[in-house]
Structure formats: C-alpha cells, structure tokens
Amino acid sequence: MNTDPKSTPVSSGLPDFISLPEDNFGVLVENEMDERRLLWLVNRIGEIKLRKSAAKRGQYPDSPLFVSTLLRRFRLKVPTHVYAEVRAPLYRVYVLVLLDGSAVKVGMTGDWPRRAYDFVRSVKYRENLDKAVIALFDGEKSMAFDASSQSAAHAIEKEIKSIFASHGVESPYQRGLINYGCGGHTEWFECEAYAQIVEHLSRNGTGISLHASLTWKDHMRSLDAAAARKN
Incomplete structure (x- = not known):
C-alpha cells in the first residue's frame, strides 16, 4: 500500500463525510477528538484506502485500531484547527425517551449530545442528525x-440502574428502532419510571433538554468552514 501523503489526492469543496458511519470504518473512536481526526483522515485519503x-x-487481529495508528501508517498529521475547538469533557447522566413512549434509556457520557446521535447514525453520511434524533426521541x-x-457520573448512573432494575x-434494537452499534442495550427502562428517574437525577445536577442541546447543524457548518480554509 502506498502511504505517501504526497501521492494522495486532496478533495476540493465540501468534505465527502460530515459524520462517521455506524462502524466507524472499523476504527476505535473514544471521544470527540478521535471523531474529528478520523473524519479529517477519511476526507484526506478516501474511504477505500481507509477501510483497506x-x-x-497484523499479529493482533482482535486488538482495537486507534486513529493515531492509522495516522502514523499514512505519515499524516492532523492540522490543529481540526480539533482546536474540542473542550475538556463535561460528564453527564442522561435520559433518552423514545417518542412513542415505550421506553427510556439511562446512561452517562462525556460527549452530550453526540451520544444521542449514536442511536441514529447510518450510512447516510450527509443526513441531518438533528432531524433524525428528534424523530426518534422526545x-x-x-x-x-x-x-x-x-467517577461521579458513573456512580449516579449505577445507582439509577440499581434502583430501577425492576423496570x-x-x-429497542429488537424492534428495529436503533442500530446495534450504539451499545447500551441493557440500559432501557419502562417509561412509567421516567418521572422518578428525572426527580432522582435532578438532585445531583442541572438538566438540559435534548432539544436545547442539538448541535449537528453547527457541526456541519464547522466542517464546511474547515473545508473552505483548506481550499
């Protein structure tokens, strides 16, 4: 495989990918910085080269593949502006309520509201995930x-799951409502427990709604701006 960055064409105009597919191209994505770097890489070298x-x-086929490993293979360095805006994570415990009122999801994340987007990612790379996530969740x-x-978020999440285990x-993956790759399949509860769950969570911190948190349009604009700077 030719990994010489000088021989790799640079795309012009808008990026080919503005979000990652469900399988993250087979690469481990642990946080927003990984996501931004991987998006930059796939738009730099193309999906075929990346997947190949x-x-x-190598000799450890079951070990995770890191974004940094791929960058070293292709001898590429991600420009600072790609990840300069990434802030230290603010950890939250979240409740996602299916729009049909059938179940609620409890979890913790350092990447809200992107965690909610995980449930609606698909092969439609240019889909506006703001619309998709609101079509799934209240x-x-x-x-x-x-x-x-x-650690506090982990403790709160664990406590909630213990208290409401009987619910x-x-x-929803069993009904085809979410993709399997989003994870957290044992963290769904009856909607009847929603009010009690929220009451419990509100004792620990300030809450913000999913609707007020949506950022996908801003994310797309930032990628467009990065593409404009590159050209």
Whole structure:
C-alpha cells in the first residue's frame, strides 16, 4: 500500500463525510477528538484506502485500531484547527425517551449530545442528525444532568440502574428502532419510571433538554468552514 501523503489526492469543496458511519470504518473512536481526526483522515485519503488499511491488524487481529495508528501508517498529521475547538469533557447522566413512549434509556457520557446521535447514525453520511434524533426521541423529555466528574457520573448512573432494575425492558434494537452499534442495550427502562428517574437525577445536577442541546447543524457548518480554509 502506498502511504505517501504526497501521492494522495486532496478533495476540493465540501468534505465527502460530515459524520462517521455506524462502524466507524472499523476504527476505535473514544471521544470527540478521535471523531474529528478520523473524519479529517477519511476526507484526506478516501474511504477505500481507509477501510483497506483498517482491515490490516497484523499479529493482533482482535486488538482495537486507534486513529493515531492509522495516522502514523499514512505519515499524516492532523492540522490543529481540526480539533482546536474540542473542550475538556463535561460528564453527564442522561435520559433518552423514545417518542412513542415505550421506553427510556439511562446512561452517562462525556460527549452530550453526540451520544444521542449514536442511536441514529447510518450510512447516510450527509443526513441531518438533528432531524433524525428528534424523530426518534422526545426532545423535551430527553435530558442530560451535569455531574461533577466522570467517577461521579458513573456512580449516579449505577445507582439509577440499581434502583430501577425492576423496570428494565428489552432494547429497542429488537424492534428495529436503533442500530446495534450504539451499545447500551441493557440500559432501557419502562417509561412509567421516567418521572422518578428525572426527580432522582435532578438532585445531583442541572438538566438540559435534548432539544436545547442539538448541535449537528453547527457541526456541519464547522466542517464546511474547515473545508473552505483548506481550499
């Protein structure tokens, strides 16, 4: 495989990818910085080259493939402006309420509201995920509550799951409502428990609705601006 960056064409105009597919091209994405760097890389070298390289795992085929590993393979350095705006994560415990009122999802994240977008990602790379996520979840009832730290968020999440364990229901994946790759399939509860869950979470921090948190349009604008700077 030719990994010489000088021989790799640079696309012009808008980027080919403004969001990652469900499988992240077979690459481990742990945070927003990984996501931005991987998006930059696929738009730099193209999907075919990226997937071909990601398929080569060497003597440890089951080990995760990091974005940094791929960047070293192609001898590429991500420009600072790609990830300069990434801030330190603010950890939250969230509740996502299906629009049909059948179930609620409880979890913790350092990447809200992108965690909500995980449930609607598809091969439609240019889809406006703001519209997709609101078509799946109730934008006002779905909320995220601040936690003082990652460990605090984990503790709150664990407590909620323990208290409401008897209200557990099967994952909406079984009904084809979400993709399997989004994870968290054992963290769904009856909608009847929603009010109590929110009351419990509101004791620990300030809440913000999913509707008020939507950022996908801003994300697309930032990628367009990056493409304009490149050209």
